[in-house]
């Protein structure tokens with residue numbers, strides 16, 4: 001994916017539009033293993049919620065024997081029995097409608113986190129008039145998640161984020177719960193979002209949305225209603241059409257409220273929507289609600305304690321489990337006695353980008369920062385390949401990394417590893433990241449939430465040949 005280079009990101013609007021049109025590298029999973037683990041996941045869930053077991057078995061058994069036409073009448077048939085399986089207050093409410101979404105396959109974990117924020121503001125608009133629940137798109141088949149031998153598909157959000165915290169912002173449920181309570185693996189209406197064939201005429205920006213013929217070849221088969229539903233092969237989309245859209249997330253609201261009465265609606269290619277208001281109060285409320293899963297924070301905290309002499313008491317980085325109560329005055333966080341570094345490599349260097357340093361350049365900057373800030377340790381988060389890491393170790397002998405054992409990797413997965421790296425960088429006394437990496441941007445936000453002085457956060461490496469090395473924008477929290 002040598003051409004998989006982000007362009008035009010970190011733009012002034014800060015909207016982080018996605019610009020990667022490369023198709024994803026096909027990730028193939030041995031069928032049997034995938035299938036087994038899927039059933040395991042269902043049964044694990046059922047074990048925790050005994051009431052679900054019967055329903056799940058019923059759904060699985062029924063689907064196995066029904067022809068597609070009969071399967072389509074299942075939703076209503078099963079809905080009658082769903083009251084007993086209700087797992088959340090939101091789900092129990094009458095006339096609940098479900099919003100689902102997905103993102104262009106090549107997009108990474110951290111851009112997807114940004115798209116969640118855009119969808120959350122659409123949810124807030126919908127909730128003003130109707131009862132909607134957001135169904136969290138399972139994680140998986142991400143281009144960057146390449147650790148071999150671990151199954152990384154159908155991963156629920158709770159593996160990376162704290163669901164009760166998300167729920168304090170907007171009502172959300174996992175996909176498995178949607179399956180259990182909505183009456184089966186059916187999404188009634190799918191809208192594939194796209195731009196306008198003719199582009200937009202200069203000088204006249206207007207928000208608009210129209211049903212149009214699909215521009216790209218559909219990723220769904222129209223007759224059989226199959227597509228990529230996060231690895232849930234039995235899921236069917238009952239109707240697929242394309243919407244050309246130009247505007248912020250809430251531009252879709254009237255369509256959902258007035259043009260369709262489908263109970264479940266999925267917006268695919270949701271990255272085509274822009275932020276309603278980037279950096280505003282709603283934006284930050286949603287961002288603050290995206291609290292990392294506790295087990296990942298604990299893993300990061302233990303590592304800080306053990307290898308970086310860093311604790312919340314000493315570093316003044318106390319974290320309130322209830323994000324609505326977390327309001328730290330800027331500049332009060334001190335951070336642990338180490339330099340935090342995010343060095344994005346791989347596709348960022350393949351394109352020979354001018355704004356990304358060589359390893360020698362990065363090492364030089366690291367040493368100068370250690371000196372300036374009188375620090376002895378540097379924590380480095382990076383996606384660098386093994387050869388580069390070896391070189392980096394020679395150039396920066398004092399470097400510390402979170403190197404998982406195979407068991408830890410299997411437990412946390414590539415996404416959890418990214419979260420732990422981000423969490424540790426977020427607690428450093430001083431942080432420096434990589435130009436226009438959404439991975440670095442998410443660290444900026446985390447440090448903003450923790451109450452760090454912006455001078456210690458909004459820093460990035462410069463390329464050796466870069467003439468004008470502009471530093472990242474400070475986005476101040478709005479409470």
Ligand SMILES: Nc1nc2c(ncn2[C@@H]2O[C@H](COP(=O)(O)OP(=O)(O)OP(=O)(O)O)[C@@H](O)[C@H]2O)c(=O)[nH]1
Pocket residue numbers: 006107108109110111112144145342343344345380381382383414415417418419421436437438439440
């Ligand atoms: N553990 C770990 N993983 C990383 C690091 N940098 C990049 N990655 C991996 O590479 C992926 C790509 O970065 P992301 O930022 O998520 O992807 P993206 O949305 O395409 O963002 P960009 O960085 O802007 O490309 C991450 O999701 C991680 O899986 C790092 O420092 N540590």
Ligand SMILES: *[C@@H]1O[C@H](CO)[C@@H](O)[C@H](O)[C@H]1NC(C)=O
Pocket residue numbers: 209210211243255258259
């Ligand atoms: C939605 O309905 C309105 C009113 O009937 C119509 O004018 C508009 O074209 C519809 N929009 C879409 C995207 O279907």
Ligand SMILES: *[C@@H]1O[C@H](CO)[C@@H](O)[C@H](O)[C@H]1NC(C)=O
Pocket residue numbers: 239240241259260
């Ligand atoms: C599918 O959805 C489109 C857009 O809402 C609608 O115009 C069309 O009638 C639907 N088709 C069926 C078979 O329901």
